[in-house]
Amino acid sequence: MHNPFMARAIQLSLENARSGRGGPFGTVIVQNNDIIAEAVNQVTLDNDPTAHAEILAIRRACQKLGRFQLGDCELYTSCEPCPMCLGAIYWARLSRIYFGNIAADAASIGFDDSLIYREITQPLSQRKIPMIQLMREEALAAFRAWEEQPNKTTY
Numbered sequence: 182m183h184n185p186f187m188a189r190a191i192q193l194s195l196e197n198a199r200s201g202r203g204g205p206f207g208t209v210i211v212q213n214n215d216i217i218a219e220a221v222n223q224v225t226l227d228n229d230p231t232a233h234a235e236i237l238a239i240r241r242a243c244q245k246l247g248r249f250q251l252g253d254c255e256l257y258t259s260c261e262p263c264p265m266c267l268g269a270i271y272w273a274r275l276s277r278i279y280f281g282n283i284a285a286d287a288a289s290i291g292f293d294d295s296l297i298y299r300e301i302t303q304p305l306s307q308r309k310i311p312m313i314q315l316m317r318e319e320a321l322a323a324f325r326a327w328e329e330q331p332n333k334t335t336y
Contacts, residue, residue, distance in 0.1 A: 186211050186257040187279055189219065193234070194259035194281075197221035204292065208234035208258040210242040210251065210275070217254065218242035234258060235266035239273050249336065250274045260287050263294040264301065272336075 186209050193207025204222035211217065220237035224230055235258055243249050252274045260282040262270060270278060288295060296309075305312040327333060 190257045190259045193221050202226045206234040208238040210238050210254050210256050212254045233266050236269050264297045
């Protein structure tokens with residue numbers, strides 16, 4: 182089934198791969214059958230490990246719409262989202278995700294995020310990167326201040 186929005190995401194991924202400026206990933210965000218944001222992977226171009234196509238497209242869509250939730254938008258991406266991007270998609274509350282390649286396809290060319298998925302399920306003490314809690318009581322002060330704030334924007 183041909184879909185013009187997925188076709189655009191794939192076109193972006195192919196152009197980015199051929200340019201040598203970033204990874205083979207492209208994303209578009211659609212609202213009411215109009216593309217409102219698009220992006221490609223810029224990790225190596227920007228020296229930013231968070232510059233995945235989905236993250237950049239979400240940022241652009243939020244800026245364009247002037248809000249941090251995208252519940253009335255859909256995301257089309259050339260590959261199944263990694264754990265970081267999936268987290269951002271859930272935080273942005275996009276209504277639906279369409280993807281082309283699966284995670285195994287990405288892993289076969291060197292973009293393997295299976296370690297991250299495994300690490301998330303491990304107890305903190307067993308993760309490859311040590312996670313050490315410090316100063317919890319002091320840190321809770323900010324949470325208490327948040328709870329007491331009468332005019333906060335919840336999300």
